[in-house]
Amino acid sequence: MNSFISFIQKTYKMARPHERKAVLRNFASLTTLQTVTYILPLIVLPYLFRTLGPDKFGLIAFAQAFVQYFMILTDYGFNISATKEISLCQKEHAKICRVFSDVMTAKLALAFISLAILSVIVCFIPKFRNDWQVYILSFGSVVGNTLFPVWFFQGKEKMKHIADINIVGGIIFALCIFIFVKKPADYLLVPLITSVVFLTTGTLGLYMVFQRFGVSYRFRGYKTVRSELAAGWDIFISIAAINAYTTTRVFTLGLLTNNALTGFYSMAEKIANVFQTFPQASFTQALFPRISRTYRTNKAKAYRFMERLQRISVGISFITLPLGFIFSKGIVKIACGEDYPQAALALRILLAAVFFVRANAFRVQFLLVAGKTHIYSRIHVIMAMIGLPLIFLLIYSYSYAGAAIATVVIEVGIFTITYFTVKRLILS
Numbered sequence: 001m002n003s004f005i006s007f008i009q010k011t012y013k014m015a016r017p018h019e020r021k022a023v024l025r026n027f028a029s030l031t032t033l034q035t036v037t038y039i040l041p042l043i044v045l046p047y048l049f050r051t052l053g054p055d056k057f058g059l060i061a062f063a064q065a066f067v068q069y070f071m072i073l074t075d076y077g078f079n080i081s082a083t084k085e086i087s088l089c090q091k092e093h094a095k096i097c098r099v100f101s102d103v104m105t106a107k108l109a110l111a112f113i114s115l116a117i118l119s120v121i122v123c124f125i126p127k128f129r130n131d132w133q134v135y136i137l138s139f140g141s142v143v144g145n146t147l148f149p150v151w152f153f154q155g156k157e158k159m160k161h162i163a164d165i166n167i168v169g170g171i172i173f174a175l176c177i178f179i180f181v182k183k184p185a186d187y188l189l190v191p192l193i194t195s196v197v198f199l200t201t202g203t204l205g206l207y208m209v210f211q212r213f214g215v216s217y218r219f220r221g222y223k224t225v226r227s228e229l230a231a232g233w234d235i236f237i238s239i240a241a242i243n244a245y246t247t248t249r250v251f252t253l254g255l256l257t258n259n260a261l262t263g264f265y266s267m268a269e270k271i272a273n274v275f276q277t278f279p280q281a282s283f284t285q286a287l288f289p290r291i292s293r294t295y296r297t298n299k300a301k302a303y304r305f306m307e308r309l310q311r312i313s314v315g316i317s318f319i320t321l322p323l324g325f326i327f328s329k330g331i332v333k334i335a336c337g338e339d340y341p342q343a344a345l346a347l348r349i350l351l352a353a354v355f356f357v358r359a360n361a362f363r364v365q366f367l368l369v370a371g372k373t374h375i376y377s378r379i380h381v382i383m384a385m386i387g388l389p390l391i392f393l394l395i396y397s398y399s400y401a402g403a404a405i406a407t408v409v410i411e412v413g414i415f416t417i418t419y420f421t422v423k424r425l426i427l428s
Helices: 002-013 017-075 078-087 093-124 132-138 140-147 150-155 159-180 189-212 222-231 233-244 247-256 259-277 280-297 299-326 328-336 341-358 361-369 373-427
Strands: none
Touching: 017 093, 017 132, 017 140, 017 159, 017 189, 017 233, 017 247, 017 259, 017 328, 078 093, 078 150, 078 222, 093 132, 093 140, 093 222, 132 140, 132 189, 140 189, 150 159, 150 189, 159 189, 222 233, 233 247, 233 373, 247 259, 247 373, 259 299, 259 328, 259 341, 259 373, 280 299, 280 361, 299 328, 299 341, 299 361, 328 341, 341 373, 361 373
């Protein structure tokens, strides 16, 4: 343990004092946000599961997985490509305004396309038409997510603003759920409240960009929007491929099984996601702009820093994940109110996948920092081509357990390919 702490201290000293201060400030803001946004679901989700029951909870989870595809389309990888653009033109106000206008125009256009696609699906496919209110109400979260300029705040390294807005939104969401959702018949209020909160936080985010940063928006023409879309294409394909084997698990369960089993698996996946992203996601987001600039001046230093961070992440995983595995039944009972062996089994399997995700997080980030978005894209496209049929096959054969097993196989594959790709990249 002492050697591990010493290793962390040496990693900390690799950055200059002002760099450490900025990173730690952003890390603190994002960790505070993650703490609140994970604690609240740990309170709200069990309440919803018990109040709505597995069937209606599963329907809501299926609808959220469905609209997640539209969030992927409207995000289009801008959270990486636009973040990098903003981070590299910190003191060029005119350029920042141009990038902001390009990205927001592109996102709004993609939101309109998404709404058209949703309308067609809901109108012509019976499974969606039967519960059309759930999907229409859920779409508001796509619009709110489109408006919220998280990529701008990340590029400016002002993550505190993201934290402040989302913490307020999270608290309002939780209060509204507890006040208004009292019985299974209230299930439509869940997507309605979610969408209203997303729209509110998105609007507040835009207001802050205009008022505090003095950024102006001007509608951009087709050529400039096309250029921005082209810049984010590789990342969009990668993210679409990633979600082809992440979001698709819940979506496929909803198609091939029933709402109750979908609810059990969805709850297990949400719990596993806490182990996967807290607090590592805030750390990777806080470090991304900083490592990008370090790479421009000293590639070797950026690589060494990445490797040290990755080892720290693995060391923490060796402590937290076994505890999650051992206490999985108790965790599920606390979350769901009863002993649900289906959710506990899915959680145990998913924790194996979480290990490989966390053991790979900073290597994946390094590929993006190095500008190897085409390699990043290729890795995930390949795994999506393998993973999608695997997900359908294993879910068809083993139901919810098959979804979890497929996740482990896919993440092992991504880890293996990324590990050797980054090694080869540095040696070349």
